[in-house]
Amino acid sequence: MFKKGSIVARRSYNQDLFLKIIDIKKKGWKQTAILSGINYRLMVDADLEDLVLKEEREVVHYSLSDSQEVYKKFSKVVYDRKFKVEEEYFEVPGRILHLDGDKDYLEQCLKTYKQLGLQAVGICKSEEEQPKVITKVLRDCPTDILVLTGHDSLIKGKKDLRSLDSYRSSSYFVQSVKEARRFQQNRDQLVIFAGGCQSNFEAIIEAGANFASSPKRMLIHALDPVFLVESIAYTPIDRTVSLKDIIKHTITGIDGVGGIETRGQLRRGYPRVEH
Numbered sequence: 001m002f003k004k005g006s007i008v009a010r011r012s013y014n015q016d017l018f019l020k021i022i023d024i025k026k027k028g029w030k031q032t033a034i035l036s037g038i039n040y041r042l043m044v045d046a047d048l049e050d051l052v053l054k055e056e057r058e059v060v061h062y063s064l065s066d067s068q069e070v071y072k073k074f075s076k077v078v079y080d081r082k083f084k085v086e087e088e089y090f091e092v093p094g095r096i097l098h099l100d101g102d103k104d105y106l107e108q109c110l111k112t113y114k115q116l117g118l119q120a121v122g123i124c125k126s127e128e129e130q131p132k133v134i135t136k137v138l139r140d141c142p143t144d145i146l147v148l149t150g151h152d153s154l155i156k157g158k159k160d161l162r163s164l165d166s167y168r169s170s171s172y173f174v175q176s177v178k179e180a181r182r183f184q185q186n187r188d189q190l191v192i193f194a195g196g197c198q199s200n201f202e203a204i205i206e207a208g209a210n211f212a213s214s215p216k217r218m219l220i221h222a223l224d225p226v227f228l229v230e231s232i233a234y235t236p237i238d239r240t241v242s243l244k245d246i247i248k249h250t251i252t253g254i255d256g257v258g259g260i261e262t263r264g265q266l267r268r269g270y271p272r273v274e275h
Contacts, residue, residue: 002033
């Protein structure tokens with residue numbers, strides 16, 4: 001009944017999220033599924049008996065509802081930007097380097113960056129690998145904005161929200177941010193967003209990130225980092241981004257993402273040439 005790639009929901013969570021089975025592990029008589037969120041950056045395990053298999057029509061409806069929410073945010077971002085363009089100037093928005101532990105999420109993000117007119121390089125590296133490669137990647141791919149994402153979650157039974165031991169991947173995000181800050185200390189010359197679902201927000205910010213997830217240990221949408229850094233990439237370098245405004249552009253909002261005052265990464269040029 002259940003296999004890798006099956007789309008399911010969890011009875012114990014009132015079937016609130018649809019998830020994909022990425023692996024099934026057996027230990028004696030017990031079978032446990034490793035699950036990845038379709039549109040939220042979540043990786044969890046669950047007993048097979050807790051799962052409900054979703055039919056294709058249900059998956060289509062679920063995906064359509066999510067697409068409508070994404071489209072609302074996308075339209076708002078583009079609409080707001082339209083009134084900021086100064087026609088005498090041309091614009092060079094900030095470059096983006098995005099490392100993600102999930103190939104499917106990375107492809108979604110790269111597609112959306114392109115639709116937003118942003119130059120982005122994407123590299124798929126697991127959360128555990130990211131701290132080991134980040135310095136070399138930054139040398140090979142100079143960038144203005146660094147995004148470090150993937151899967152994370154609070155470990156079942158852990159209650160100390162401040163301890164990195166309570167999280168699946170937060171320690172890797174913290175290590176990656178620290179390595180990136182050794183490479184470039186200035187938070188305005190290299191803007192960093194890091195984290196996944198339920199990540200240790202305070203620890204990631206303390207490590208040197210400008211923005212992170214998740215203040216309320218909430219699930220975050222796969223495209224939350226994209227909409228947030230879009231605002232940074234299109235805010236002129238002589239201005240500080242409005243924290244409240246750019247977080248409003250995300251799908252999850254202030255429960256899912258937050259950050260510190262940061263300069264924009266847009267450079268304007270003059271004159272604008274029309275051919």
